[in-house]
Amino acid sequence: MHVPDGTAAIVAEGLTKTYGEKEALNGLDLTVARGTVHGILGPNGAGKTTLVRILATLLRPTSGHAFVAGYDVTAHADEVRYRIGLLGQHAALDEELSGPQNLHLFGRLYHLGSRGAARRADELLAQFDLADVGKKPVKQYSGGMRRRLDLAASLIMSPEILFLDEPTSGLDPRGRTEVWNAVRSLLESGTTVLLTTQYLEEADQLADRISIVDQGRIIADGTAGQLKSRLGADRIDVVLHSTDDIEQATTIICRATGADEATPDAYRRLISAPVKDRMSALSGVVRALEDAGVKTEDIALRRPTLDEVFISLTGEHHGDHNTQEVHA
Amino acid sequence: MTTLQPSTFITAGGRMKRLLADSSAMTWRGFAQWARTPGQFAVGLAFPVMMLVMFAYFLGGGMAVEGGGNYTEFLVPGMFALTMAFGLEGTMTSITQDINKGVLDRFRSMPIAQSSMLVGRSLLDMINSAASLAVMVGAGLLMGWRWHGTLTEALAALGLLLLLRFAMLWVGIYLGLVAGRSELVQAVQILTWPVVFLSNAFTSPETMPAWMGTIAEWNPMSATAGAVRELFANPGWTVTGSWVTDNVVLMAVVWPIALMLVFAPLAVRKFTALSR
Known part of the structure; x- marks a missing residue:
């Protein structure tokens, strides 16, 4: 099997995903360079979430290959899982537990050990301005706080690659700006970000390169400037x-x-x-x-x-x- | 910084170590949830006790046990079985909540032993049901219920009750995974009622119309309730002489195992199919 060169963070080759008659992905090719923000722009049902779920090892492609951080997502899922963070459309948190408890749980599941998980939780809470939330359960958090905690949870392992699946859908303008700023600060640490969005402004603001997806394949690709000049x-x-x-x-x-x-x-x-x-x-x-x-x-x-x-x-x-x- | 690395998961020992570590983290999560919502936890324990009190004192006066037995003595083992059967709903609800909140997806995107999600759920639900059973035994004793057999028989009875709960666990996991984001949870919650009432928990199947009585006799919950009555030497309707009632202890073993043989593979297959 061909293993792509090490300069790319994500490589997808001829990915297809079919559900019965329906083709969610239809021969999708994608290369994302390390340390960049790559926007996947497309209407609802274009296949954006299916693509992210395959790259994040949650779904197996029907055919084709995908490599994340140099590892095949189906053959070496564990290697990939140690190197990625996933921020889905809804905050994936335990609503009954507090913010620190959530981070502690996820840290333990990343095998940091109980003490290591607690230390990492404290760091992230401080970094995301959540240090004073105390013991409140997450269900009492505001939308913006939830999103910040969710983002903190995806960064426990300081992942090489972060998947953001429509990270600002349902957020007010202030929450959106918060998420954008957080993404920009990630870039300074060298994280590669794959961002799906329906908002053109979001892709224009954040992404170094943009792929436009429609009906399960990429129909245009380039920087915002290149796409505009088309x-x-x-x-x-x-x-x-x-x-x-x-x-x-x-x-x-x-x-x-x-x-x-x-x-x-x-x-x-x-x-x-x-x-x-x-x-x-x-x-x-x-x-x-x-x-x-x-x-x-x-x-x-x-x-x-x-x-x-x-x-x-x-x-x-x-x-x-x-x-x-x-x-x- | 990490104590476990992908390279350690190649060996069987490494994989086992990871499964234990991840399952214990999952179990810790459940304990933390209970600690945070003590009221909800207490209500969960109190609900079957409330049912027991209602049936024993509101309706029990009008119930006559064949052969002149005490209705409370008859009812309490039936309520034990009912409490175990109702555990199905709890398992199912926990699974669908994790799916709906995206928590299951977060777990699945992490480098954990994927089976730890099911192992943790099983441990938590069994611990919860054992606590629930202990509370019910206490309530039964306070209401005058006693076991009249040997201690070994009493322990065997408790074992059969937990066996039923373990079978219900796999039915619950399967239904939870199937229900996913749909309204099936509510449908199952409502349908559980007629299913548990169509049993010998509250009254003899002989008092029901013939065809219903037959279904009630063959209800897996009736097998457990009947067997537990026999082992506790509590009054029951085992005099009817039908095959099921004559072999009630055997059926209380066979039924849960049969249910597990069907639903555990279905649940595991459904779980792995999440990535399909």
Whole structure:
């Protein structure tokens, strides 16, 4: 069997997972470099959680191979388990026990011994700002505290690789920022992070590289910047004074930028179009709209967002466009 | 820092050491839970006592034991068997809670002896049920129940009760794993009632319609209750002369073992199938 080179933290080759007729993974290939944050971005049911469960030794793939920290996840599950941490969608904690008791239990199960487990629990409680929680059972914790304790539990072994499966779903903005900051601080210790998310902003904020997953396979891969540039270069956003002008303005903007299509959003009075040459497009659009007497409130040049990449890559069969393509 | 490493799990001795260490951590978890929720623990112990008091004093006055025996003497061994059978629910609930909270997944992603999850559960539930049985014996003694046989026979009776509980443990683990995230737990909790009442725990199957009486006689719980009455030399309805009642002690051994032979492999297979 081929064992991949030691520079990659995670290697997946042709992973498939079928449940009866349903294909959760459909020949997925993935390489994650050590010490990086890799985002797995995809809609619900794309196969993100199935992928994480296979890599975390919870599920066996139907076919294909996966190596985590250099070990085959099915043949050497114990070696993998000593080197990973898993943060699932819901806090996996014993609700009746206190925070320190939870960490103590998990530490013992990592074979740190009773005293070693207690010491590690104290360290983590201090690190995650939970030192003063006392003997309160976890069921009395707030959502953010629970998440921090859950994260602390996945870091007991200072794992080489941490799996975060939609770590901020259901958290308020403050809880989300807390988790993001915790992930960033992990990077300083050299931990590799595999992050699944439905939130483009989260992938954009945290991930060095992003793989977009749809229907059980990776359909695009690269840095956020690379993915954005796949959608064409920069874009121009024009906010109109009045919705009435939107059709006329769309036609004018297409002509002035030489773009095949522009995306009008009547609700926000916004028209967005790709541009080839930034400055000539800007002055061309401004002049053309002025000549036609269309009043504007704002005109800006920007890079495309990951949303636009995501929707253009996965949109065809999901049909959940927020905006409507107009062909000029 | 670690005392156990993957390399030590290659040998049988290393694996055994890990299984013992992990099972004891799992058991520690259960003790810690009980210590944290003493009220819940006490209610669990008190519930069968409450049932015993209700049936002995609210309904017992209207019950006549064939041959003129004392109803409390008849009822108490039946309630012992019932307490063991109800243990099924506790096992099932613990398993489904661990699945729903994701705790089971956290354990499964750790380098533990995977069987320690089942070993720990078994130990905890058996300890809990033994405590429950001790409380019931105490309550029975206070209410005037006595055993009239030898001490050996009394200990054999307690052994048969715990054997039934151990069989129920595997049924509970299997049903808990099958139920997983569904509403099956509640269905089983409700269905347990008619199943335990369709037995000889409270009254003679002879007083029931014929077909029900036959089911009640063959109910595994009836075998245990009947055998325990025989071993404690408490009044029972063993005079009917049907095959099951004549061989009640044998059936009290055969039934739990048969249940285990069916449900333990099913439970283990379901457990390993979590990764499928």
